[in-house]
Amino acid sequence: VEEGETGWLGPPEAAEALAAAIAAWRRRPDEARRRGRAGARRLRERYAAERIGALWQRRVVERAGAIGSQSEPLGESSARGESER
Numbered sequence: 001v002e003e004g005e006t007g008w009l010g011p012p013e014a015a016e017a018l019a020a021a022i023a024a025w026r027r028r029p030d031e032a033r034r035r036g037r038a039g040a041r042r043l044r045e046r047y048a049a050e051r052i053g054a055l056w057q058r059r060v061v062e063r064a065g066a067i068g069s070q071s072e073p074l075g076e077s078s079a080r081g082e083s084e085r
Contacts, residue, residue, distance in 0.1 A: 006039035 001007040008024065010017030025032040045051075 001039070002042075005035065006042055007035050 001009055003009045008021040010021060
């Protein structure tokens with residue numbers, strides 16, 4: 001949540017702050033809807049399946065490259081009885 005953009009923030013375990021935020025939503029329903037739409041848009045942009053899939057794919061490729069650049073092929077140390085890295 002971004003204060004003033006996608007919602008309201010308050011201190012944890014502060015019932016008074018929560019009550020004040022709820023009262024503000026009731027007094028300003030257009031603002032509450034605007035922030036709700038902004039939050040939903042941010043969620044779709046940041047956590048879209050295509051974006052998350054691309055991030056994971058990049059990580060896998062990076063890790064595969066790191067493993068492939070080791071001095072010996074993966075598994076040879078275990079074939080000699082040594083522990084895996």
